[in-house]
Amino acid sequence: MAAAAAHHPIGHPLFSRIRLAGPSDIPHIHKLIYEIAVYERHTHLFSATESSLSAHLFSYPPFQSFTIFILEVSHEPFPENSPHNSNANYSPVVRIVYSEVPVDDPEREIFKSEDENVVVAGFVLFFPNFSALLGKPGFFVESVAVRKCYRRKGLGKMLLSAVVNQAVEMDYGQVELVVLEGNETAIKFYEEMGAQILTEWRVCDLTGDSLRVLHTNDCIDHYGEL
């Protein structure tokens, strides 16, 4: 009891911050996407590069197009003079989570952030979608990831809640995502957040060769070329 009292009464604090990502976050985002590919056994499809991400992300104002929130953590309060503490488009959210044992991050160096003693722990990539039925936009969450050593602390929920909050603030109608059928942990997690799993829908993809074949064989003649 005496030993426990020497620590914070409810465990070791981990300061967590969610902020808008920008171009300087691309190397970390690229590594996090690769980790998702490994987890989902999709490394054979992984073709994102830092330069393809640079080319397509951050071209439009946040929330209008592809948008990324970065999750950062620190064992200390975030520096007060950090440029990341404010942003014209989004006020970062900060929360303290507690864990029984201190987090041991084996990739601390690889994921270190611009702010001192701050580490990137995850991200969420989302963009506007539209529901014809509701006649309203929403957000589609394309990727969400929390690095392994930072899981089970509510940080994934914090990331998704940030997207939900933004959706509600913009009067958007829904937040949607897709999940792998066998991923019971993720399905339980989303269901606990109140998500409905729409079991009757199937995702169809036209990619690579089928895109090109359709393009070549298509029977469309541009106006005037009939």
Add this chain to the structure above:
Amino acid sequence: MAAAAAHHPIGHPLFSRIRLAGPSDIPHIHKLIYEIAVYERHTHLFSATESSLSAHLFSYPPFQSFTIFILEVSHEPFPENSPHNSNANYSPVVRIVYSEVPVDDPEREIFKSEDENVVVAGFVLFFPNFSALLGKPGFFVESVAVRKCYRRKGLGKMLLSAVVNQAVEMDYGQVELVVLEGNETAIKFYEEMGAQILTEWRVCDLTGDSLRVLHTNDCIDHYGEL
């Protein structure tokens, strides 16, 4: 044989045009969305109104955000002086399809277009999505519909091909959509186009109450409010 020879050798021609939709198309788009809701038995969820569509569509340049192609048909060639024959962002595509019997359109008046003798026969609603794995944008096809009397003439494929062509022209990586599990006609149609049905993914939706509950109960404190 003599009677057949009096007609066009391969049937009755139907001139078909795909063009970008604009604000004046909203009443037709609204009706077409309602017809999809009826078909998918989702009328209890149908809350799109002409004004909600007006508020959210056509705010950004086409292809950067929510985009609609309108499919129009006519028994005659399209008028050469139509303002719809050209557009700075997209050259309309025109094709002639043939049917054995002339099309009898019972809702001709409801769906009549701005051009004389032209009728709206369908639409496709799509917008950019992003694949973190590919590190590239693509298009997500949210709705595609061809009115009943104009089906089985290749017009649905013409609409989807127009989206695919646009994706290829923009060097996009994929065209994605979702389909109801039991809709074998649609699944066969997409598979014949080369689409892969990703049976292992499930769509999750946070809508209505769960959005608001999450927003109210969320444990996020904005920076400085800790």
